[in-house]
Amino acid sequence: xxxxxxxxxFPKVLIESDTDSEQSSSEEEEEEQEVDPPSExxxxxxxxxxxxxxxxxxxxxxxxxxxxxVCKVCKKAGHEAGFKGATYIDCPMKPCFLCKMPGHTxxxxxxxxTTEHGVIPAPHKNIQNPVEFIFERQLRPGITSIxxxxxxxxxxxxxxxxxxxxxVTCLEFHPTNNHILLSGDKKGQLGVWDFAKVHEKTxxxxxxxxxxxxxxxxxxxxxxxxxxxxxxxxxxxxxETGISSSLINLNPDGWQGPxxxxxxxxxxxxxxxxxxxxxxxxxxxxxxxxxxxxxxGKAIMIHKKGSKVVGLHCNPFQPDLLLSCGNDxxxxxxxxxxxxxxxxxxxxxxxxxxxxxxxxxxxxCKILTTSQDNRLRIWDSIFGNLxxxxxxxxxxxxxxxxxxxxxxxxxxxxxSESLAVIGRYISENYxxxxxxxxxxxxxxxxxxxxxxxxxxxxxxxxxxKLHPRDDVLASGSSxxxxxxxxKEKYDDAERLDMRKIVVFGGDEKKHGKKSRDEYDxxxxxxxxxxxxxxxxxxxxxxxxxxxxxxxAKR
DNA sequence: ACTGGATGTTACC
DNA sequence: TGGTAACCCTCCAG
Numbered sequence: 001x002x003x004x005x006x007x008x009x010f011p012k013v014l015i016e017s018d019t020d021s022e023q024s025s026s027e028e029e030e031e032e033q034e035v036d037p038p039s040e041x042x043x044x045x046x047x048x049x050x051x052x053x054x055x056x057x058x059x060x061x062x063x064x065x066x067x068x069x070v071c072k073v074c075k076k077a078g079h080e081a082g083f084k085g086a087t088y089i090d091c092p093m094k095p096c097f098l099c100k101m102p103g104h105t106x107x108x109x110x111x112x113x114t115t116e117h118g119v120i121p122a123p124h125k126n127i128q129n130p131v132e133f134i135f136e137r138q139l140r141p142g143i144t145s146i147x148x149x150x151x152x153x154x155x156x157x158x159x160x161x162x163x164x165x166x167x168v169t170c171l172e173f174h175p176t177n178n179h180i181l182l183s184g185d186k187k188g189q190l191g192v193w194d195f196a197k198v199h200e201k202t203x204x205x206x207x208x209x210x211x212x213x214x215x216x217x218x219x220x221x222x223x224x225x226x227x228x229x230x231x232x233x234x235x236x237x238x239x240e241t242g243i244s245s246s247l248i249n250l251n252p253d254g255w256q257g258p259x260x261x262x263x264x265x266x267x268x269x270x271x272x273x274x275x276x277x278x279x280x281x282x283x284x285x286x287x288x289x290x291x292x293x294x295x296x297g298k299a300i301m302i303h304k305k306g307s308k309v310v311g312l313h314c315n316p317f318q319p320d321l322l323l324s325c326g327n328d329x330x331x332x333x334x335x336x337x338x339x340x341x342x343x344x345x346x347x348x349x350x351x352x353x354x355x356x357x358x359x360x361x362x363x364x365c366k367i368l369t370t371s372q373d374n375r376l377r378i379w380d381s382i383f384g385n386l387x388x389x390x391x392x393x394x395x396x397x398x399x400x401x402x403x404x405x406x407x408x409x410x411x412x413x414x415x416s417e418s419l420a421v422i423g424r425y426i427s428e429n430y431x432x433x434x435x436x437x438x439x440x441x442x443x444x445x446x447x448x449x450x451x452x453x454x455x456x457x458x459x460x461x462x463x464x465k466l467h468p469r470d471d472v473l474a475s476g477s478s479x480x481x482x483x484x485x486x487k488e489k490y491d492d493a494e495r496l497d498m499r500k501i502v503v504f505g506g507d508e509k510k511h512g513k514k515s516r517d518e519y520d521x522x523x524x525x526x527x528x529x530x531x532x533x534x535x536x537x538x539x540x541x542x543x544x545x546x547x548x549x550x551x552a553k554r
Numbered sequence: 555a556c557t558g559g560a561t562g563t564t565a566c567c
Numbered sequence: 568t569g570g571t572a573a574c575c576c577t578c579c580a581g
Binding site: 327352353372399400401402 | 561
Binding site for chain 1: 574575576577578579
């Protein structure tokens with residue numbers, strides 16, 4: 001850094017305090033703004049250094065520090081945005097934080113989550129192509145339209161745990177063992193937790209060196225998990241032994257700068273073809289043969305060049321159909337037999353980045369997407385008209401760079417394929433506490449079926465997964481994991497005392513200097529890694545098993 | 555009970 | 568088209 005000259009004489013400091021305006025009525029204050037724009041200008045610039053002409057002549061500057069209260073959102077005086085107790089007051093100068101439309105705030109938004117979400121109904125579609133006709137005649141009857149009553153896991157009465165040292169990024173239930181939950185975090189750690197025996201967990205710490213973005217169980221072996229990471233590798237880990245190998249490593253030469261560092265985001269497995277599909281941050285799809293552990297063919301550009309492909313999903317019913325989504329504002333439908341750049345069957349347009357796109361879990365006929373424009377979109381039939389979504393549901397799940405992106409997930413048990421779960425970004429004031437519920441939404445009507453929360457969980461819960469067989473919800477909120485079950489099925493005695501949240505060792509505050517790597521909440525998801533390239537073919541993961549309760553959280 | 559810092563995406567030039 | 572400032576409900580440590 002260039003050496004700086006010290007001023008010989010300290011400049012005159014003028015402090016504009018807020019006292020004047022507080023003494024005057026608010027009406028006066030507003031008037032003052034209107035008739036005297038320069039003063040507003042001054043208010044806008046807190047700590048502004050202003051050289052007066054007089055001072056300039058003498059070679060001294062006058063520092064004007066404005067202590068007048070300004071809105072932290074728009075920097076204008078006369079109002080303030082932020083929490084008043086547990087209620088957040090929006091800045092009236094900005095468009096609605098929920099639906100993004102100007103003219104009102106979240107409080108008065110017609111889509112505000114109170115009893116139901118805003119639904120924008122489908123444009124009337126009366127064009128029926130032959131495929132759609134056949135679908136309606138032959139396949140639709142297979143999907144029950146009779147909705148069984150929803151069972152909502154709405155109480156943390158089983159287990160809560162914290163062993164991740166970074167925010168949770170993904171969750172996966174074991175395909176056969178009902179009590180095993182796998183979790184990945186921003187640091188790349190993989191947790192295996194038996195939530196029936198609350199204290200039993202294993203954390204694999206050296207499989208990946210940064211964000212574990214997605215994971216899937218091997219369809220051939222339920223003791224094996226595949227994971228895609230921003231370190232550019234796909235790992236294949238044996239859950240019993242912790243032995244892990246890399247299927248591919250897209251950064252064999254290590255860190256050569258952000259322009260070349262490839263990160264893996266979307267991942268899924270096509271069990272029919274025994275192919276692991278992954279996609280990277282530059283728009284490319286890679287196919288890896290799960291038997292030979294080798295890449296088949298070349299990488300295919302499936303999204304806009306240079307854009308992240310954050311989600312991949314193979315159709316559960318029709319294995320040749322692939323769904324992808326990413327930062328180019330599109331979800332795209334592909335035929336696996338004809339995969340090449342620009343050959344998508346369909347492009348589902350969104351107004352902003354698409355966080356996730358999933359086929360419905362049973363029939364695979366519907367598509368549910370989550371976009372950064374605060375809308376869930378439902379396409380009712382992949383055989384029908386996909387030019388526009390059948391419905392848009394306004395829901396608060398905005399991007400915040402410090403959070404794992406929200407993804408609406410289907411309930412895999414719901415035979416009517418109408419229930420979805422997604423965490424909510426904006427809070428509500430519940431008895432004086434600002435809480436961020438987990439929303440259960442009927443995607444046919446847009447109605448909010450349930451909002452699930454616990455007064456002890458004040459953090460946002462962007463990661464949620466419903467159990468494939470049991471009435472269980474697993475959620476990841478910041479660094480913690482929670483297991484929810486239906487209140488109605490358990491009496492209060494079984495309710496978990498949230499003070500007994502289990503926090504395992506290795507996460508406890510250390511005294512003295514902490515290394516940057518250890519504690520900074522560095523969300524350096526993409527560019528600023530400091531790791532050397534690793535190209536490990538097979539390695540034994542370090543097992544950190546700490547079977548004791550370390551601390552009771554308030 | 556504060557405050558600072560980490561840093562992805564977008565809008566704008 | 569590339570570079571960069573701005574950015575609304577975080578979260579945790581100090």
